[in-house]
Amino acid sequence: MADIRNIVILTGAGVSAESGIDTFRGGGGLWEQHRVEDVATPEAFARDPDLVLRFYDMRRAAIQEKEPNRAHAALARLDAEWPGDLLIVTQNVDDLHERAGARRVLHMHGTHLNAWCTACDARSRWTGPLIDRPPCPACGARALRPDVVWFGEMPYEMERIYGALRAADLFVSIGTSGAVYPAAGFVREARELGTQTLELNLERSQGSAWFDETRLGPAGELVPAWVDEMLG
Numbered sequence: 001m002a003d004i005r006n007i008v009i010l011t012g013a014g015v016s017a018e019s020g021i022d023t024f025r026g027g028g029g030l031w032e033q034h035r036v037e038d039v040a041t042p043e044a045f046a047r048d049p050d051l052v053l054r055f056y057d058m059r060r061a062a063i064q065e066k067e068p069n070r071a072h073a074a075l076a077r078l079d080a081e082w083p084g085d086l087l088i089v090t091q092n093v094d095d096l097h098e099r100a101g102a103r104r105v106l107h108m109h110g111t112h113l114n115a116w117c118t119a120c121d122a123r124s125r126w127t128g129p130l131i132d133r134p135p136c137p138a139c140g141a142r143a144l145r146p147d148v149v150w151f152g153e154m155p156y157e158m159e160r161i162y163g164a165l166r167a168a169d170l171f172v173s174i175g176t177s178g179a180v181y182p183a184a185g186f187v188r189e190a191r192e193l194g195t196q197t198l199e200l201n202l203e204r205s206q207g208s209a210w211f212d213e214t215r216l217g218p219a220g221e222l223v224p225a226w227v228d229e230m231l232g
């Protein structure tokens with residue numbers, strides 16, 4: 001890990017798992033007994049908006065009960081103390097990175113704590129329910145949906161992510177299976193650019209072969225140890 005100045009960190013479900021947040025991919029494509037295609041696609045929202053809004057209302061309430069864990073705290077420390085460029089690209093839609101104190105965070109799959117107005121395109125911080133069709137704070141339309149990227153939708157800020165990857169000396173993937181594109185392509189992009197690559201994950205992932213180094217174990221142990229190394 002010599003000559004590292006700019007770092008891009010991708011975080012996935014494995015970082016939030018130790019905070020008690022479960023995910024689609026933990027349980028055979030089910031998420032709290034719902035199939036992905038019934039709650040997390042634009043087609044599902046068009047077909048049964050009440051089901052989808054109620055489901056996301058439940059998730060939005062649940063994450064507000066959770067607390068950041070040691071992995072979030074370590075990454076927040078790295079963000080605060082790292083002198084070079086750093087970007088935490090997270091696939092997670094919770095706000096645990098931010099609540100741990102991290103500031104350089106990009107939510108490529110959106111966030112539970114925003115509502116997105118499909119009438120005026122405004123995004124508003126949102127902590128309560130959407131099931132009763134509250135008005136958009138910006139335009140008043142009753143057209144709010146969760147600001148979460150559903151399956152089949154384009155992740156956010158891909159140009160900014162690829163820009164950060166091009167400038168990075170180190171790409172680190174933490175707690176993600178490597179199975180979902182486009183995030184799964186980041187390591188290949190990094191390798192083509194000659195960037196050092198490191199994977200921290202509970203188990204070997206589908207993408208492990210692409211990394212220069214893979215360390216296996218719980219994020220709550222691996223991440224603080226790695227951050228200690230980086231900050232020397």
Ligand SMILES: [Zn+2]
Pocket residue numbers: 117118119120121122136137138139140141
């Ligand atoms: Zn609006």
